[in-house]
Amino acid sequence: MAILxxxxxxxxxxxxxxxxxxxxRRVPRPSGAKAAEPAxxxxxxxxxxxxxxxxxxxxxxxxxxxxLVRDASKLAIEHPRLRxxxxxxxxxxxxxxxxxxxxxxxSALGHKRFLGPSSILSEGTRNVIAAxxxxxxxxxxxxxxxxxxxxxxxxxLQYTLFVLPVILPFHFYDKTRQERLIAASSLDWVIVxxxxxxxxxxxxxxxxxxxxGSFVTTAKIARADVARFMLxxxxxxxxxxxxxxxxx
Ligand SMILES: NC(=O)c1ccc[n+]([C@@H]2O[C@H](COP(=O)([O-])OP(=O)(O)OC[C@H]3O[C@@H](n4cnc5c(N)ncnc54)[C@H](OP(=O)(O)O)[C@@H]3O)[C@@H](O)[C@H]2O)c1
Numbered sequence: 622m623a624i625l626x627x628x629x630x631x632x633x634x635x636x637x638x639x640x641x642x643x644x645x646r647r648v649p650r651p652s653g654a655k656a657a658e659p660a661x662x663x664x665x666x667x668x669x670x671x672x673x674x675x676x677x678x679x680x681x682x683x684x685x686x687x688x689l690v691r692d693a694s695k696l697a698i699e700h701p702r703l704r705x706x707x708x709x710x711x712x713x714x715x716x717x718x719x720x721x722x723x724x725x726x727x728s729a730l731g732h733k734r735f736l737g738p739s740s741i742l743s744e745g746t747r748n749v750i751a752a753x754x755x756x757x758x759x760x761x762x763x764x765x766x767x768x769x770x771x772x773x774x775x776x777x778l779q780y781t782l783f784v785l786p787v788i789l790p791f792h793f794y795d796k797t798r799q800e801r802l803i804a805a806s807s808l809d810w811v812i813v814x815x816x817x818x819x820x821x822x823x824x825x826x827x828x829x830x831x832x833x834g835s836f837v838t839t840a841k842i843a844r845a846d847v848a849r850f851m852l853x854x855x856x857x858x859x860x861x862x863x864x865x866x867x868x869x
Contacts, residue, residue, distance in 0.1 A: 632786040636773050639785070642797035643770025644804055644812065644864045646831055658856040659724030659760065661685040665710060665749060666729035668695035670820060671764055674848035675727055676703065682852060689719040710745030713752070720752035725760040725855050729848075738791045743798035750806045761810045762854045763803055764847065765796045765864065767834045772814055772866045775834030780817075800864060809861050811854040815847045816840035816868035823849060824869060833866030840868035 662679055666672040667688035673696070679686045680700050687704045690696055696705060708715025710730060720726060726749060732741050746763065753761060768776040768785060776785070785793055803810050816834055823845030834840045850867050854860060 628786075629782070632782050635786050635790055636781055639769045639793055639797060640771075640773030642794065642801070643765075643773065644800045646771040658682075659684070661687070661722065661724045662855065663687045663689060663719055663723040663726045663758075664729070665689050665719075665726065665745075666731060666764075667705075668692065669729055669731055670818060671729035671731075671844045671847050671851075673698070674823075674845045675729055675851065678845075678848050678852055679727075687719060687723065689716070710748055711741065713748045716745075716748040717752040717755065720749065720758055721756050723756075723758050725762070726753060726758060727851055727855070728761065728763040729851075730764075732792075735788050735792050740795055740798070742792075742795045743802060746799045746802055750802060750808065753808055754806065759809045760855060761803065761806070761808045762813060762851045763799070763810065764813050764815065764851060765800055766793070767814045767816050767840070767866050767868070769793060769797050769814070770800060770864055771831055772834060772864075774836050775840075775866065776817065777835050777839035778837055779839050781836075804862075811857075811860045811862075812864035813847065813851050813854065814864055814866045816842045816866070818842065818844050818847065820844060825849070827867045827869055829860075829865050829867045831866060833868050842868045 662684045664675050667676050668690050685702050689708045693705050706719045774781050817839050819841050821843040823843045827846045
């Protein structure tokens, strides 16, 4: 019984930590006006689940796409408007080279090194922000997750009481650092916080806002819909400077 109480206390304290460390409710910067659609877009995390959807959809929308990848063989897309650059977000020089000449950056960076402290998300994002500021690339759209900052607890009880405390505490703590770095930057940024991801076919629409998700059940969203929403943010100004939750 004492162990169970200690565990529940730990899970609740973690939720509190993620709430306090992640970004709170932010008022989006003014101007609901549409921005000019950027032509050249760098996609980070392009070989991942969301990243592959981003690449395919960005090409469909007519963007000139650069994919920063560690292993080009993982990206089985060929297209005249797709440039694949080998690099690593933890290598500032390769990030700098990929960011130079872009109009916008979309990041679906993630990893599976869950067991133990890690700073891949925050350190990688730090390099991206530095390169964007150096080269005057204004807009960053970055995927983090529901469950942090103003959406703490909103991935549902299964995540709050099991998945986050047992599997993802370090991963999610690093996401809070990632969000803080973005918010402290001079960029035109939008943080997109999806619910649990699926590889289902997208619905072509999703719900978005600060009160998305549920404290009880696990909300979900298809990666294809996350990618669509993220790419919409390239020409949308109404969510600038805010972390916005999305789910089906
Ligand atoms: N799974 C969920 O239910 C869920 C829910 C909410 C939010 N999220 C978050 O959403 C994001 C995307 O998740 P996902 O499952 O769609 O993607 P994913 O399959 O985890 O892909 C992550 C991408 O990041 C890349 N990456 C990792 N380390 C890198 C490095 N050092 N340099 C360059 N690229 C690197 C990976 O490259 P490699 O292919 O080379 O490894 C891959 O392309 C993640 O941040 C995840 O935590 C996930």
